[in-house]
Amino acid sequence: MTDRPVTASKPPRKTALLWFLNPFTFVAGGTALIIGLAAILVVALIGAVSNTHFDGLLDIHTGAPAPAWLFVAEGLIDWLSLSLALAVLGIIVARSRFRIVDLLGTQALARWPGLLVVTLLLISPLRNAFNKLVASVLKSSTSGAPSGIGAADVLVLGVVSLAVLLAVIWTVILMYHSYAVSCGVKGARAIVSFIVGLIAAEILSKFVLYRIVVHFGLLAAEA
């Protein structure tokens, strides 16, 4: 054992893929918390410009203008709802104790793909076309009248929808890895408890945000 250098410090394989899907192998705790909170704030402020609401853990849509604080509140409530749900589940299913700052930090950082969505929807012509198309499709589906959208419109709708969908899937993958790494859970136990936490957090975040918009008379912004 003493005849060769200690090699425990060799880096994990597939480092680039790990940074993409599970950066929490390398970053957690206070550092992740600071970067994550900054990301939530930036997403909220860009979202306030493009009127992109995160009005629920996994809900993204463009809506009516609203005060900037509502966009910040949406990000914080979504983050705290899932962190709270997973912290409770982590206490129940984890085999050892864990640091809450790791869960809070990595969950905040897991929301960073939202930055790509709000940036995409910040492109005004794209956002306008997307909103118009969604409204047109909704009107057509309720009235039965032809929507009058062409192939190019469908392409815009498809590309934006696909980008948003991929960002949501990526976010969920990051959220799962955040939970698994921070609480030290794995296997079926980790997957099942994460899904339970996701559902609980979705309900909790929707409820809290609904109470806020009703209290401040901002229902139109969320609609």
Next chain:
Amino acid sequence: MKRIPADCPACGGRLEVTRMACRACDTGIEGRFELPPLARLPVDDQDFILQFVKASGSLKEMARLLHLSYPTVRNRLNDIIDRCGSLETEAPDREEPAHD
């Protein structure tokens, strides 16, 4: 020097040391010597434990040395603890002689 293999490459069974030699005078001792649990761990785990001891048992220091996050290092340690537990509770391949 070669690393001690813990398991048989042919059947996967547990290996024992059957011969030892003095480096100075080359006196040989033959017998059946059980490998301690730590020596039966994978080489990576042994390296991790060595580094952990050198870091005075500080997970934070380990995370800094390995360029990994704190919970990743803690999970790795938990995995090794589990493996050590399994090795300790593993049934011996043969009966131990009575020590009267």
